[in-house]
Amino acid sequence: MPDPSTTRLGLYKSKSDGSELVNYPLDLGQNWDRVDLAAGFQPCTSSTRPSTPYSGKPIFETDTGRSFYSNGTAPASASWVEIPNSSGVFGGNLSLAASSSLSIGAAVLTRTSGGSLNSNTNFLATRTAASDIAYSAIVGVDTFDRLRLYADGKYEVGPGNAARDVNLYRSGANTLATDDSFTVGIDLTVTGRLTVNGIGQSLPKYKAATTNRTSTTSLVADPDITFPVVANATYLVDGLILFAADPAGDFKMGWTAPSGAAFQWSCFGQASTATAGSGSIITDGQDLTSTSFGLGGVTDNNKTMTAQVRGYLTVAGTAGNFVLQWAQVASSANATKLLAGTHVRLTRVA
Structure with missing residues (x-):
């Protein structure tokens, strides 16, 4: 009876006591085929992943461009952990440690000790139309975003449980306007001319x-x-x-x-x-x-x-x-x- 096969690639091993003659197809040809298949990332498709991977087994899906390795857990179908690469769309959740940073060239995104995100550069949203949303924010289970900033600079704010109801925007050269009421809690200083068109004009x-x-x-x-x-x-x-x-x-x-x-x-x-x-x-x-x-x-x-x-x-x-x-x-x-x-x-x- 031959010795147990190798644990990772399942390579055939003949009897270690020398009593078994060498069989080329079994002892050499088949084993080298398995070694060649396991070299680097094994090509496969998303539907033909290896059914019995060893822990650490890397694969590359030719139909999706995505890369994975097996973490050795059972069942094998659930053991695959995705590895980000530049060839395919990353399909999983990417988790970084609390003290880690994400660097893209000279731009660095870091989580602060307070839990917020900090960047060493500005944030730029490139949109197609002026009415496209550049930034929005909600609180908890809000059904509407409380804050919305559009690509043209228009700023809208609302209560969260209903549509945004106040705004601030550029209405012309050197002119900032709102379609709603404006309250100043402390002081209002006007260096130039104050123009009122309604009551109080x-x-x-x-x-x-x-x-x-x-x-x-x-x-x-x-x-x-x-x-x-x-x-x-x-x-x-x-x-x-x-x-x-x-x-x-x-x-x-x-x-x-x-x-x-x-x-x-x-x-x-x-x-x-x-x-x-x-x-x-x-x-x-x-x-x-x-x-x-x-x-x-x-x-x-x-x-x-x-x-x-x-x-x-x-x-x-x-x-x-x-x-x-x-x-x-x-x-x-x-x-x-x-x-x-x-x-x-x-x-x-x-």
């Missing part, structure tokens, strides 16, 4: 240069005090009128607004019927039909006079311009002036 107008008008009683729009107003909005109006007028010409003013608008206002100033030194103060209410509201100058047109204007403008369904108009009460060759520094402000309240 402030629209200031200021005369940087004096405008002169002579020999005219026809109201004409001031070149500086014109406001664009939107439909179905309400504005508070306040301002300071600075003018100079010879008592022979004096100063009158009025306002125009879009069709359907209403404007209740008053102007606290000296009446045009005043004497050269002083006169009565006008306090009665006015509206858009008040197109000849007169204010008086004193002495000559070099004396600065002031009047404080306040009002309540309601715009109906038609947008347009809200305009200060003015002229002389009586035609005079001595100019009536609306002075630099005159300013009016609209504040939207509804």
Whole structure:
């Protein structure tokens, strides 16, 4: 009876006592065939893996390009452990020790002591379309991702149990926008201009240069005090009128607004019927039909006079311009002036 075959390749061994003659096909040919088959990774297919592999047996699947070795456990079909290689798609789970790193060239991905992933370089997601997702995150068993970052830079956030409901995105050159409400918990510092288009919008107008008008009683729009107003909005109006007028010409003013608008206002100033030194103060209410509201100058047109204007403008369904108009009460060759520094402000309240 021959000696037991080798444990790994099952090579045939004749009797060690020399009583058995050498049989070439059995003792040499068959054994060398098995040695040749076992050299390196044994080629096979995913359906023809060796049925009785030894522990450590390496194989390469020609139909999938994947590599395996047997860990020696039973059954043999469950003993195969995949080895990553560059020829096929890795089909298993790859586990690294907690202190291990994954290096791809100079880029290194490491697990920190706190359990998070750390990289020595940036993360770049190359996507096909701007609307493709570049990054998202969920918490526990969320049914929706709470955070989503798109390839175009748009940022969305939600509660996790419903769709994301707030966003932040680039709406144009040098402009960051959101379609939702924005709350600042501590301080908000604006270095440039603050623009509000809805309730709370402030629209200031200021005369940087004096405008002169002579020999005219026809109201004409001031070149500086014109406001664009939107439909179905309400504005508070306040301002300071600075003018100079010879008592022979004096100063009158009025306002125009879009069709359907209403404007209740008053102007606290000296009446045009005043004497050269002083006169009565006008306090009665006015509206858009008040197109000849007169204010008086004193002495000559070099004396600065002031009047404080306040009002309540309601715009109906038609947008347009809200305009200060003015002229002389009586035609005079001595100019009536609306002075630099005159300013009016609209504040939207509804």
